[in-house]
Amino acid sequence: MSSDAVEALKEEIWRRAREKADKILRDxxxxxxxxxxxxxxxxxxxxxxxxxxxxxxxRRRLLGKxxxxxxxxxLLAKNEVIExxxxxxxxxxxxxxxxNPSEYEKFLEKVLRKAVEEFSAMGESNLIIYAxxxxxxxxxxxxxxxxxxxxSFSFEKADLIGGIIVSDRDGxxxxxxxxxxxxxSLRSILRDQVxxxxxxxxxxx
Amino acid sequence: MSLTALLLxxxxxxxxxxxxxxxxxxxxxxxxxxxxxxxxxxxxxxxIKEILREYEEEVRAEAEKIFxxxxxxxxxxxxxxxxxxxxxxxxxxREVLTYEL
Numbered sequence: 415m416s417s418d419a420v421e422a423l424k425e426e427i428w429r430r431a432r433e434k435a436d437k438i439l440r441d442x443x444x445x446x447x448x449x450x451x452x453x454x455x456x457x458x459x460x461x462x463x464x465x466x467x468x469x470x471x472x473r474r475r476l477l478g479k480x481x482x483x484x485x486x487x488x489l490l491a492k493n494e495v496i497e498x499x500x501x502x503x504x505x506x507x508x509x510x511x512x513x514n515p516s517e518y519e520k521f522l523e524k525v526l527r528k529a530v531e532e533f534s535a536m537g538e539s540n541l542i543i544y545a546x547x548x549x550x551x552x553x554x555x556x557x558x559x560x561x562x563x564x565x566s567f568s569f570e571k572a573d574l575i576g577g578i579i580v581s582d583r584d585g586x587x588x589x590x591x592x593x594x595x596x597x598x599s600l601r602s603i604l605r606d607q608v609x610x611x612x613x614x615x616x617x618x619x
Numbered sequence: 620m621s622l623t624a625l626l627l628x629x630x631x632x633x634x635x636x637x638x639x640x641x642x643x644x645x646x647x648x649x650x651x652x653x654x655x656x657x658x659x660x661x662x663x664x665x666x667i668k669e670i671l672r673e674y675e676e677e678v679r680a681e682a683e684k685i686f687x688x689x690x691x692x693x694x695x696x697x698x699x700x701x702x703x704x705x706x707x708x709x710x711x712x713r714e715v716l717t718y719e720l
Contacts, residue, residue, distance in 0.1 A: 415621045415622075417621070420621040420624060420625060423625055423628075424624075424625065424628045427625070427628050427629050427632045428628070428632055428635075430632070431632035431633070431635050431636050432635075434636050434639070435635055435636050435638070435639030435640075436639075438636070438639045438640050438643045439639055439642060439643055439646075441643065442642070442643030442644070442646040442647055443646060445646075445647050445650070446646045446647055446649065446650030447650070449647070449650040449651055449653075449654045450650050450653050450654050450657065452654065453653070453654030453655075453657040453658055454657055456658065457657060457658060457661045460661075460663070461661075461663070461666060461667065461670070464663065464667055465667055465670055465671065468667070468671055469671070469674055472671065472674065472675055472678060473678050476675070476678045476679060476681075476682045477678065477681065477682050477685060479682070480682035480683070480685045480686040480689075481685060481689075483686060483689075484685060484686045484688070484689025484690070484692075484693075485689065487689055487690065487693045488689055488692050488693045488696060490693075491693040491694075491696040491697050492696050494697065495696060495697065495699055495704065496707075498704055499704050499707035499708045499711060500708075500711060502704060502705070502707075502708035503707075503708040503709075503711035503712050503715070506708055506709075506712045507712055507715060510712070510716075517716065521716045591720075593715060596715045596718070596720065597711070597715050599720055600711070600714055600715060600718055600720070603718075604710075604711060604714055607710070608707050608710065608711060611703065611706055611707040611710055612699055612703055612704065612707050613696065613699070615699075615703075616692070616695050616696055616699070
């Protein structure tokens with residue numbers, strides 16, 4: 415065997431050895447990387463499985479509270495404005511006999527007729543009409559104009575802003591058509607409609 | 620003579636590969652230790668508290684945004700013009716006078 419051939423064989427032996435050694439080290443690097451990576455992933459997984467439910471609870475609690483507090487704040491603001499509208503209405507009702515006497519008188523006549531009709535239907539013929547001092551005179555005249563002569567009336571002064579309260583002699587049945595009584599009775603009935611007048615633009619935006 | 624030299628070279632090469640194998644085992648061994656340390660170092664409770672603290676700050680900021688939207692809405696409600704309140708009060712007066720109770 416020539417010395418060139420021997421050298422060539424030696425080189426081939428070393429080429430193969432280096433190739434093999436490099437592969438062994440490359441594989442080891444990859445394996446080492448994988449082992450460390452898996453450990454990190456395991457830690458992350460365990461962390462996530464413990465944290466996720468707590469995150470959900472925390473999120474629900476904090477956002478839920480913000481929404482609840484916010485809604486309550488808007489509701490209180492709305493109530494305040496609605497109350498303002500009702501108070502303003504009460505002031506207008508107090509002034510009505512002066513600002514629109516004819517309309518007020520029509521109202522008195524209407525509620526008086528209604529009260530008389532209802533009491534007559536129950537067979538009551540002796541009625542007491544409660545009203546403020548200002549309205550008693552008007553009411554006495556209105557009573558005279560009622561065609562139902564079978565009913566007798568007596569009048570009592572009451573601390574009302576307007577309208578009438580009618581009762582039978584014993585005070586067992588009461589027909590409350592005072593302005594403040596009607597306003598209070600209608601408060602809950604009108605609330606939604608009043609709100610829709612007040613907040614139509616807020617709701618639209 | 621040349622054959623002996625070749626056999627010797629072959630043996631050296633095998634030792635070389637063997638050396639690489641040892642190094643490889645050491646690397647894997649080192650990685651295993653590192654992995655064990657990663658798992659052992661991981662103080663679960665403390666880490667969870669820390670992550671939740673960070674998350675809470677994030678959610679609080681989100682909650683504040685939501686609340687401030689409601690605040691704006693409430694301010695808008697409170698600043699409803701007098702003319703609209705007037706309109707509503709007129710409606711109430713009309714109903715008080717005409718509603719069939």
